Amino acid sequence: MLLAVIVTGATGCAHHQDTVDTVTDWYHAYQGGVIGQQRPPPPGAHQPYPKIGLGPHKAPELPSPDLREDITTDLEAQHELGQRQDAIMGTMPSIADIPPVPRLKGGGAQSASLRAADGAPSGDGAAAPPTTGSGTRNPPGMTHQAAPVRDSRGQLVMPEITTTVPDQPEAIPANLPQMADAPPALPAIAGISLPDNAQRDGMDLPSYNLATPDDGDEIRFLSGSDQIEPGEEDVVNSIVNGRGNRFVIVNGYGNAATATAEGQATALNLALLRTRTLTRLLMARGVPATRIAVRAHAFGNGARLAIVR
Structure with missing residues (x-):
């Protein structure tokens, strides 16, 4: 109670x-x-509440399931490679495993390798170091070299030149074929009619103007993702509106950071997924699949859309 x-x-x-x-x-x-x-107040108890309304209102744009699977496979391969390297190479050596630096037992004695370089036999009966022409001894470990040749004035004598360059250039052969003034006549074959433009000076080439990977409008993608950035759909709409009935070439780039085969293969997967994203956007806006050409490149950023003029 x-x-x-x-x-x-x-x-x-x-x-x-x-x-x-x-x-x-x-x-x-x-x-x-x-x-x-009395217990102290929790951290930030006297601070103003955060403004929740300024936060994001929707979930972030995630890569496609195919790209997420490629990223997972790449991470697993890197993890397995690290484990294999650790198993092959073993643990890293520590400071205790490094042997000390060897020191000479004799105080300032010349080593056998230096004595062999000087041409002196090993042992107590080693010959004295050779002397140069001026009477000075060579330092230990240096072989004997001949003294340079000098003239009466003390200048160095240069070696003689045994090969001379001809004064006159090589003569052009006189039996060169004669250049014709005009191209040869077209052959005449019975039963075969030549085209109407065969007798012209030059043929009319077709006016092809195929788009290169550097042509077209750039489409920016999220970093390492196959989802386009917000606002890039306006570029796709402008391409569709100005296309008419012409082809659209989609060039995708995979942001390759290395020139190895594995790095380029991974980058090509990302480039193909980016081209697939743009192809789906074009088809959703009425562009037939037969009017879309797709190209993937390992090096480069984002993607480009070009109209074949």
């Missing part, structure tokens, strides 16, 4: 707490010490 009265009184004093918190605080005050002191 006494406990109920205490609980009821404590509850009336602290309206912001429930029954469980009130009993807990009362018991902590009964124990005393640090546990009986």
Whole structure:
């Protein structure tokens, strides 16, 4: 009965707490010490509330399931490669595994390799280092070299030139074929009629103007994704409106960061997925599939749409 009265009184004093918190605080005050002191407020309790209305209203644009599967496969391959390399190479050596630097036992003694380079036999009966023409000794480890040749004035004598260059250029052969003044006449074959433009000086070539990978309007994509950035659909609409009945070439780029075969293969997968995204947008706007040409490139950013003029 006494406990109920205490609980009821404590509850009336602290309206912001429930029954469980009130009993807990009362018991902590009964124990005393640090546990009986008032707990500090949580971090940021006196700061203004964040403005939730300024946050994003929709989920972010995620890559397609095919691209997510390619990314997962690439990560798994990198993980397996790291495990194989660790199994082959073993653990990395530590400082304790590195042997100390070897030191010479004799104080300043010449090594056997240097004595062999100087041409002196090993052992106690080693010959003295050879001297140069001026009477100075060669330093240890250096072989004997002949002194340069000088003239009476002390100048270095250059080696003699044994090959001379002819003064006159090579003569042009006189039996070159004579250039004809006009092209040869067209052959006449019985039963075969030549086209009407065969007798002309030049043939009329067809006016082809195929789009190259650098032509067309750029379409920007999200980084490492096959989803276009917001607002890029306006570029697709302008291409569709100005197409007429002509072909549309879609060039996709995969942002390849390396020239290895594996890196280019991964980049081509991304480039193909980007071209598929643009192809679906074009077909949704009435462009038939027979009027769309697709090209994929490992190097480059985003994609481009070009109309065959």
